[in-house]
Every structure is written in structure tokens, then in C-alpha cells.
Amino acid sequence: MSEESHPLENFLREGMIPHIWCEGCGNGIILNCFVRALNELNADINKVVVVSGIGCIGRLSGYTNTDSYHTTHGRAIAFATGVKLANPELKVVVISGDGDLFAIGGNHFIHAARRNMDIQVICANNFNYGMTGGQYGPTTPLEAWTTTTPYGNIEHSFNLVHLAAASGAVYVARWTSLHVRRMIESIKKALKKEGFSFIEVISPCPEIYGRRNKMPTGIDMMNWFKKASEIQNYSDPAKAEISPEKIVVGEFVDIEKLTYGHLVREMTSKVQKRMKEG
Amino acid sequence: MAEEDRSVLTGKHFMQGDIACAEGAIATGCRFFAGYPITPATEISERMARRMPEVGGVYIQMEDELGSMAAVIGASYAGVKSMTATSGPGFSLMQENIGLAAMTETPCVIVNVMRGGPSTGQPTKPGQQDVMQAKWGSHGDYEIIALAPSSVQEMFDLTIEAFNLSEVYRNPVIVLADEIVGHMWERVVIPEKSEIKVVNRKKPRKPPDKYAPFAPEEDLVPPMACFGEGYRFYATGLTHDETGHPQTDSAEAQQRLIQRLCDKIRKNTEKIVKVRETMLEDAEVAVVAYGIPSRSALSAIRKGRKEGIKAGLLRLITLWPFPDKQVSQLAKQVHAIVVPEMNYGQVVREVERAAKETPVIFLPKLGEEPHKPTEILEAIRSACG
Numbered sequence: 001m002s003e004e005s006h007p008l009e010n011f012l013r014e015g016m017i018p019h020i021w022c023e024g025c026g027n028g029i030i031l032n033c034f035v036r037a038l039n040e041l042n043a044d045i046n047k048v049v050v051v052s053g054i055g056c057i058g059r060l061s062g063y064t065n066t067d068s069y070h071t072t073h074g075r076a077i078a079f080a081t082g083v084k085l086a087n088p089e090l091k092v093v094v095i096s097g098d099g100d101l102f103a104i105g106g107n108h109f110i111h112a113a114r115r116n117m118d119i120q121v122i123c124a125n126n127f128n129y130g131m132t133g134g135q136y137g138p139t140t141p142l143e144a145w146t147t148t149t150p151y152g153n154i155e156h157s158f159n160l161v162h163l164a165a166a167s168g169a170v171y172v173a174r175w176t177s178l179h180v181r182r183m184i185e186s187i188k189k190a191l192k193k194e195g196f197s198f199i200e201v202i203s204p205c206p207e208i209y210g211r212r213n214k215m216p217t218g219i220d221m222m223n224w225f226k227k228a229s230e231i232q233n234y235s236d237p238a239k240a241e242i243s244p245e246k247i248v249v250g251e252f253v254d255i256e257k258l259t260y261g262h263l264v265r266e267m268t269s270k271v272q273k274r275m276k277e278g
Numbered sequence: 279m280a281e282e283d284r285s286v287l288t289g290k291h292f293m294q295g296d297i298a299c300a301e302g303a304i305a306t307g308c309r310f311f312a313g314y315p316i317t318p319a320t321e322i323s324e325r326m327a328r329r330m331p332e333v334g335g336v337y338i339q340m341e342d343e344l345g346s347m348a349a350v351i352g353a354s355y356a357g358v359k360s361m362t363a364t365s366g367p368g369f370s371l372m373q374e375n376i377g378l379a380a381m382t383e384t385p386c387v388i389v390n391v392m393r394g395g396p397s398t399g400q401p402t403k404p405g406q407q408d409v410m411q412a413k414w415g416s417h418g419d420y421e422i423i424a425l426a427p428s429s430v431q432e433m434f435d436l437t438i439e440a441f442n443l444s445e446v447y448r449n450p451v452i453v454l455a456d457e458i459v460g461h462m463w464e465r466v467v468i469p470e471k472s473e474i475k476v477v478n479r480k481k482p483r484k485p486p487d488k489y490a491p492f493a494p495e496e497d498l499v500p501p502m503a504c505f506g507e508g509y510r511f512y513a514t515g516l517t518h519d520e521t522g523h524p525q526t527d528s529a530e531a532q533q534r535l536i537q538r539l540c541d542k543i544r545k546n547t548e549k550i551v552k553v554r555e556t557m558l559e560d561a562e563v564a565v566v567a568y569g570i571p572s573r574s575a576l577s578a579i580r581k582g583r584k585e586g587i588k589a590g591l592l593r594l595i596t597l598w599p600f601p602d603k604q605v606s607q608l609a610k611q612v613h614a615i616v617v618p619e620m621n622y623g624q625v626v627r628e629v630e631r632a633a634k635e636t637p638v639i640f641l642p643k644l645g646e647e648p649h650k651p652t653e654i655l656e657a658i659r660s661a662c663g
Contacts, residue, residue, distance in 0.1 A: 077345075108348075
């Protein structure tokens with residue numbers, strides 16, 4: 001009998017595992033849910049490209065056994081835009097962190113959403129910069145403790161699902177690492193959808209963020225998600241709060257809108273038809 | 279195919295430099311352009327916006343130059359020849375991703391139509407102030423190829439050359455034009471499609487399970503698979519081994535990768551470098567110039583010859599890798615070298631280094647106009663005196 005293999009083995013890149021993530025980190029859950037979604041969709045992995053930026057979850061693109069690219073900090077969406085436009089047959093997925101996508105890369109996010117670029121974006125939101133040792137970022141809650149907010153955070157944070165919806169994304173959802181079944185369904189939905197989709201995953205970072213904010217273990221952070229999460233599908237994303245008491249999760253947007261890919265193909269065929277007719 | 283018929287506009291044209299650059303790109307198979315408007319390179323974007331749909335390519339105006347450069351790398355990895363065009367401020371913003379392109383060995387072309395800097399400087403005026411930035415602009419050690427057109431015809435020809443070099447060496451290649459060359463109108467001859475030399479990147483000859491994306495062949499260049507071709511490889515800006523896997527702790531991996539990235543250009547310098555020699559056979563004084571001042575220099579040496587001065591011109595077409603050999607040979611022959619450039623001292627430093635003991639007279643020019651032939655002639659005369 002041959003050695004038993006993991007059912008998702010084909011989706012993981014040999015030689016890159018074990019991963020670099022800390023104990024209690026939620027990034028592995030996102031990787032797991034993502035490859036399960038690919039598996040359940042029976043996706044052709046030769047036609048999937050995973051792009052990531054810099055940060056802990058930036059390493060994820062190395063772990064998927066797809067074509068994958070680890071870009072500079074903040075530029076994953078811009079890189080993915082080039083890939084998708086050059087070869088529309090490819091399913092291009094950006095998986096990156098809150099600092100990468102919304103601080104240094106925020107401009108690319110809002111513009112790709114505005115264009116309804118045909119890419120899927122999954123953001124691991126762990127409320128801080130984990131890779132560099134826990135500095136505050138654009139999603140750090142007010143008053144939270146990080147290494148660069150030694151007196152508590154005095155900046156307001158982004159509501160990512162509201163930002164995505166307002167910028168023009170056609171599919172927007174938020175889950176926590178606890179909601180694995182719903183996360184997989186959401187990723188499948190996003191992968192099947194044309195246009196710009198966005199899934200925020202609230203992800204535990206006990207080692208770097210949690211222990212400074214009275215949640216020193218992965219279990220502590222998961223308990224917060226469990227206690228505070230409230231599913232409010234299709235509620236107003238502007239009101240989708242994240243607080244110690246309440247984390248509003250669910251699908252917020254699922255609409256149809258002409259995609260960039262569609263519009264560029266339509267324009268190209270119009271121009272070429274006009275040329276043929278002289 | 280109708281789209282192919284429109285890809286090479288064979289014939290004689292009266293054309294602007296920026297437009298000729300775009301046409302050179304299209305003629306060599308560029309089918310993706312990402313850019314951000316900036317004077318004096320905007321006309322390249324405008325031409326590409328009009329022409330890309332005609333030839334089945336894609337033009338996208340990105341939100342900034344950081345995104346433009348990232349999109350260009352993405353498109354190249356997806357298998358499409360790609361380029362961007364910009365000027366000083368945008369070129370500065372592209373530098374980090376030019377480093378990424380060098381690190382992940384991405385064939386792509388960046389056109390910088392140079393204006394006066396630093397900072398916002400003089401957007402509508404010419405400059406040659408980004409020569410050193412082209413070489414050293416991104417952090418870390420890497421090598422770049424940069425070409426300097428001095429006519430509208432060369433905006434066409436050297437853009438083709440830039441694409442070919444980028445495909446051969448899997449390296450970003452920079453076309454360093456200036457505002458005058460970019461904006462002026464001249465006669466351009468676009469040859470038949472069959473006469474245009476087009477080089478494409480080497481493809482892997484190994485099956486996907488044996489393919490190592492950064493394993494070089496004898497020429498130090500690895501064959502390149504593209505996304506979607508079934509090779510399922512990983513590329514990263516982190517230091518990596520031949521399989522593409524990150525090697526962030528190994529000194530050996532760092533040394534091996536960086537040496538190869540540099541050597542694949544350095545060891546091929548002789549193949550890459552192009553210069554144009556005019557009246558150098560018996561020259562006692564030489565002008566070394568590139569881009570628009572080289573045209574004033576040509577006029578100056580002709581005037582000098584009429585006065586009986588044995589003057590000649592070495593025009594640098596390739597700026598990086600620097601034509602060390604050509605300049606040092608010239609230095610052994612002449613009494614002095616005159617270097618006119620539209621900056622406060624960039625290529626002159628390289629000339630001084632290569633010329634060793636031979637005196638070098640530097641003619642800086644900052645602002646609206648290139649050097650007058652008489653100014654260069656004056657320097658030639660003083661070198662004889």
C-alpha cells in the first residue's frame with residue numbers, strides 16, 4: 001500500500017512547508033480554506049495565479065502549488081492587474097494583509113475596485129504589522145496597544161468592507177478565522193464571480209498583537225471572535241463594526257456590474273471592426 | 279490577421295519622437311502598456327491608448343507609477359511583452375519595482391523621457407539628469423541596460439532594441455530619451471515587418487516537474503515559463519535559489535544570485551554595447567556625447583575640421599553597461615575628451631574613470647536649450663590650445 005497522502009497535497013508546494021507562521025496565527029486557516037475552495041470547485045490549478053504582497057501572509061503565495069508571485073510591499077493588486085489583463089484566462093487571486101493592502105497599497109485597492117478589475121482579493125486583517133514585530137496600521141482599533149502606540153492608538157481605523165463596497169467591489173464579505181465553512185463558501189462564490197471581489201478575514205495574531213491587548217493565545221482571540229461575531233448578511237457595510245463587544249460579519253455586497261475585462265474586450269472588438277470596415 | 283497588418287506601419291513618416299517610440303514598441307510585439315500621464319512622455323501613453331486596441335493589446339492608465347511598473351511586471355510574467363513610459367518624478371516612483379523586475383528577471387521596457395530635475399523641476403524642458411538614477415536608482419546590487427536615442431528614428435529603432443535586449447537577458451531595459459528627442463518631429467523610416475529583428479525570451483525545454491525557474495543556462499540566463507503554462511512556479515523579490523524558494527539566511531545563496539544577476543549583463547557587455555564613431559580615425563580631440571547634445575557635437579566637430587582641428591565624436595548609444603572599452607581606447611589616442619551633457623556631471627564621471635590620465639573637459643548645460651555647436655567648438659579649440 002502506498003503512503004497515505006493528504007487530500008489537499010496537490011495544492012501545496014512541496015519543499016516550502018513548514019510555513020513560517022507563529023502558533024495561533026490565522027494565516028494557515030486562510031490558506032486551508034483557500035485550497036479547499038479550489039478543491040471543491042475542481043479548479044484547474046494550472047490557470048490559477050496567487051499574488052501576495054509583503055508581510056506574514058505575503059508568504060502564502062509560496063505555499064500554494066499554483067503559479068505565484070510575491071511582489072513588493074503594497075503592489076500585489078497592481079501586479080495582479082497586469083497579469084489578468086495580459087492573460088484573461090487566468091484566475092488571479094490576491095491574498096495579502098491589512099497593512100499591505102490598505103496602508104502602502106491602499107491606492108491600488110480603491111482603483112482596482114473602482115475599475116471592477118477581474119481579480120479576487122482576500123485580506124487577512126490581524127490589526128497590526130506582525131512581520132515587523134507589531135506596529136499599528138490602518139485597521140488597528142482606537143486605543144489598542146502596539147509597539148508604535150505605546151500610549152494607546154489615537155488613529156481611527158478603516159472599515160474595510162465599507163471601503164470596498166464604496167469603491168465599487170461587486171462582492172464583499174467579512175468573516176473571522178472561526179467561520180471556516182462560511183469562508184470557504186465565500187471564497188468559492190468570489191472565485192466564480194466576474195469582477196472585483198473582496199473578502200476580509202479577521203485573523204488572530206496572538207503572538208504579536210494579542211499578547212499586548214489582553215488576548216495572549218490563539219484561543220483567547222478565537223474566543224473573542226466567537227463571543228462578539230454577529231452574522232448580518234446584506235446589512236449596511238458602513239455599519240459593520242468591529243469592537244470588543246461586536247464583530248459584524250457576513251456577505252455585504254453581491255451585485256452585477258460590467259467588469260473591466262468585459263469593457264476592454266468590447267472596446268477592442270469595436271475598434272477592430274471599425275478598422276476592418278475602413 | 280487584420281490586427282497584425284496594423285502592427286508595423288511600414289513606410290516613411292513625419293513623426294514625433296514619443297510616437298515613434300510607441301510604434302517601435304508595437305512593431306516588436308509589445309501588447310501591454312501601463313502608465314501614468316507625465317510631461318514630456320504623455321504622448322507615448324496617448325499613442326498606446328489609441329493603438330493597443332487596434333493590435334489586440336491592452337492599454338491601462340494606472341493610479342500611479344508604482345502601480346504602472348508593478349502591472350508591467352505582472353503582464354510580462356503572464357507572457358506578454360510590456361512597457362511603461364514616464365519622466366523623472368515617475369521614474370523615481372518606479373525604482374523599487376525596477377529592482378523587483380531585476381530580481382525576478384523580468385523582461386520589460388521602461389522609457390524615461392528626461393526633463394529638468396530634481397523634484398518637479400522643469401517639466402517641459404529637456405534634461406539628462408537621470409543617467410545615474412537609471413543605473414543606481416533601486417536599492418541593492420543589480421545591473422541595468424540603458425539606451426540613449428538622439429533622433430526620432432532612434433526612438434523607433436532603440437525601443438525595438440530595448441525589447442530585444444530585455445528578452446535576451448531577462449532584464450529591465452531603460453530607454454533614456456530627453457524632452458527634445460521625445461517632442462521633436464523628424465522623418466522616420468519604418469521597415470517591412472520581415473526586416474524587423476524580433477527576439478523572444480527562451481522558453482523552458484524541461485517538463486514542469488523538472489523546471490527550476492531561476493536555473494541559468496550557459497549564458498547565465500534562465501529560460502522563462504509564464505503563468506498559465508502549467509509550470510506552476512513561484513517568484514519572489516526575496517533572495518531565492520534556482521527553484522525560486524526564498525533563501526533569506528544563506529550567504530551563499532545571496533552571493534550566488536546577486537553575482538549571476540550582475541554577471542549576466544557584465545560578462546555580455548561587449549555584445550550589448552553600441553557606440554557610433556564619427557571622424558575618429560585621426561582625431562586628436564574627441565567629443566563623447568549621447569542624446570540631443572551629440573547632435574550639437576556633430577556640428578561642432580565638422581566646424582572644427584574646417585578649421586583644421588582633428589576632432590571626432592564618440593556617440594554613446596548604450597549608456598549602461600558603460601562602454602568602458604571604447605572610451606579607454608579613445609583616451610589612448612586623443613589629447614583630450616570633451617563631454618557635453620545636460621546635467622551637472624553624470625556620464626562625465628564614467629568618462630573620467632575610463633579615460634584615466636587623459637584630460638576630460640566637462641560642458642554642463644542646465645535648462646532650456648542643448649549646447650550650441652559653438653560652445654562645444656570652443657571647448658574643442660581650448661583642448662587643442
